[in-house]
Amino acid sequence: MKRHTSDGADRLSAELALNSPDLLRYLQRRLDTDDAADALAEFMMVAWRRVDALPTDSEPARMWMFGIARNIVANAARSERRRWSLAERFRAVLEVAPTEGRPADEGIEVRDAIARLSPDQAELVRLVHWEGFSIADAGEILGLTASTTRTRYQRARADLKAALSLHVDRF
Amino acid sequence: MSMTPDRDRLDDLLDQSSPRTTVVTHAVADELTRLRVEAETTATRTVRISRWKRPTLVGLLSVMLLGGAATATATVSGAWSPWAQTPDGAHTYTLPSGAVCEARIGAVNGNNKEAREAVENFYQNLDFGSLLTDDNLDDMIAQLRTEDSTQWNDDGTTEPSGYGTKHYSADHEYEWAVSRILGNALDAELIRVGVDSNASNLSYLGETHCPGADW
Numbered sequence: 001m002k003r004h005t006s007d008g009a010d011r012l013s014a015e016l017a018l019n020s021p022d023l024l025r026y027l028q029r030r031l032d033t034d035d036a037a038d039a040l041a042e043f044m045m046v047a048w049r050r051v052d053a054l055p056t057d058s059e060p061a062r063m064w065m066f067g068i069a070r071n072i073v074a075n076a077a078r079s080e081r082r083r084w085s086l087a088e089r090f091r092a093v094l095e096v097a098p099t100e101g102r103p104a105d106e107g108i109e110v111r112d113a114i115a116r117l118s119p120d121q122a123e124l125v126r127l128v129h130w131e132g133f134s135i136a137d138a139g140e141i142l143g144l145t146a147s148t149t150r151t152r153y154q155r156a157r158a159d160l161k162a163a164l165s166l167h168v169d170r171f
Numbered sequence: 172m173s174m175t176p177d178r179d180r181l182d183d184l185l186d187q188s189s190p191r192t193t194v195v196t197h198a199v200a201d202e203l204t205r206l207r208v209e210a211e212t213t214a215t216r217t218v219r220i221s222r223w224k225r226p227t228l229v230g231l232l233s234v235m236l237l238g239g240a241a242t243a244t245a246t247v248s249g250a251w252s253p254w255a256q257t258p259d260g261a262h263t264y265t266l267p268s269g270a271v272c273e274a275r276i277g278a279v280n281g282n283n284k285e286a287r288e289a290v291e292n293f294y295q296n297l298d299f300g301s302l303l304t305d306d307n308l309d310d311m312i313a314q315l316r317t318e319d320s321t322q323w324n325d326d327g328t329t330e331p332s333g334y335g336t337k338h339y340s341a342d343h344e345y346e347w348a349v350s351r352i353l354g355n356a357l358d359a360e361l362i363r364v365g366v367d368s369n370a371s372n373l374s375y376l377g378e379t380h381c382p383g384a385d386w
Contacts, residue, residue, distance in 0.1 A: 013207065020203040025192040033193075044210030085252045085376045086209055088278060090202045097199050099191045107188035114188070129185035161181055 008051045015054070015061045016044065022131070023069055029130050030073045033094050039072050041087035046072070066131070066141050070123065113163040121156040124149065254278040255378045260294030264303060264349055266342040272381035274349070279375045286361070286371035293360045294375075302356055303349060311348040342384045350377070 023043065027036040046068050047054075055061045114122050120142055127138035139149025160166075193199060258275035265271050279290045316334040332338040366373075 009211070013211070016207045017204070020207065021195045021200075024195075024199075024203065028192045029190045041206060041210065044206055048211050085254060085278065085378065086206065088254065088376070090206055093198050093202045094193055097196055098194045100194050101189060101191035102187060104191055107184070107190075110184050110188035111190070114185075125185060129182070130189040157181060160185070164181070164184065166181055166184075 008054055011056075011061070012047060012051045012054050015058065015065065016047065018058075019062055019065055023065060026066065026069055026131055027073065029126070031076060034091050035076060037087040037091040037094050039069070039076060041090065043069050043072050045086070063137060063141050066127075066133075067143075070141060074119075110160075110164065113160050116163065117156050117159060120144070121152050121159075124153055125156050125160070128153070251275065251380075252376075252378055254376060258294075259291045259375075260297055260299070262299035262303075264345075266345050266381060266384055268342050268383070268385040270342065270381050270384040272346065272379050272384070274377060274379040276353075276375060276377045279373070281371040281373040283366075283371035283373075286366045286373055289361055289364050289366050290357065290373060290375060293357055297353075297356075299353075302352055307352055308345070308348050311352050312344060315344060315348060315351065340385060342381070346379065346381070346384075 020040075024036065024040055027039045027043070030036075031039055043065075047065060050068070053064070055064050114125050116122075117125065123142060124135075124138050124144075127133045127141060128135055131138075133141065135149060135153050136146060139146060139153075142149075144152065195203075254277055255275040258277035259279065260276045261274065263271055263273050276294050277291075279287045281287045281290075318333070319331070330336075330338065334344065361373075
């Protein structure tokens with residue numbers, strides 16, 4: 001049985017406590033409710049198995065966790081999602097919990113336009129505008145260099161303006 | 172939401188396009204805490220969780236505990252998941268390595284009572300031995316070897332898995348054949364009794380403990 005160092009385990013526990021609500025929201029914005037619950041359970045399992053790779057500082061640790069969540073979402077798009085017994089009760093709680101945000105049908109056109117971008121561009125836009133990451137941090141989560149991130153983000157904006165029939169003033 | 176220097180109409184549209192999310196009520200926060208604690212326990216006691224891509228009616232999670240301390244803990248302290256304490260079905264079988272597995276199936280969920288009961292009745296009354304014959308297992312293993320399989324790694328990457336790859340495990344293949352035979356039998360039973368599994372959103376859970384298995 002693998003044992004983690006108590007320092008790493010304590011730090012991961014603290015980071016998960018701090019970031020779990022944001023990670024849940026991240027997953028819910030990309031998956032349906034049941035899948036988000038299972039994806040969060042899977043995320044936590046992966047995070048605990050990789051605890052030895054947890055960055056020491058808090059902000060890099062947060063980005064490391066979003067990087068793991070990003071991989072889980074990407075895999076979910078490619079395969080049937082498994083149901084985790086670990087998430088069984090969580091799914092039931094989420095089913096009846098109140099939701100917040102704009103009406104579900106608002107912004108569909110914009111979400112569709114984002115979804116038509118390349119996967120990396122789309123995720124870049126979502127991380128910046130839905131999760132509130134800076135463009136640089138969003139690029140780092142996706143493993144992109146700073147210059148590539150800037151280029152892709154600007155291209156994504158230009159494509160979105162065209163798709164949404166907005167005036168292209170600065171491009 | 173974003174802090175770009177020259178915000179315009181597009182920024183507003185993108186910020187406002189975020190889908191709805193759950194309010195983190197006390198109940199949700201409690202569940203997040205429980206999940207965090209249980210995930211640590213599960214992740215540290217589970218030597219390997221194998222996941223295979225397959226088209227199937229239901230989701231089946233196999234938690235395989237390998238040898239030594241982990242197995243002793245499972246046996247002595249009864250480390251089955253809470254739902255597995257009262258399963259709808261349970262059976263044992265022997266892997267090619269000689270390890271004996273105990274599998275428990277239950278926690279049937281779905282939005283149709285008759286559909287749920289059909290699944291529960293199936294497992295409660297199933298003669299596992301009549302399904303898991305050597306001939307049936309040989310046939311299923313031959314079929315599995317014709318199918319593509321994928322292994323998910325901890326870092327999110329995937330690799331081909333199954334027979335003829337570096338990830339091949341005869342024990343894992345056998346365990347998968349058992350699972351597929353039972354799943355197929357359930358599919359046939361639901362069709363026979365007229366249950367629309369998709370409309371009923373049916374799912375169930377399985378947990379398998381195989382001390383000493385060679386995964």
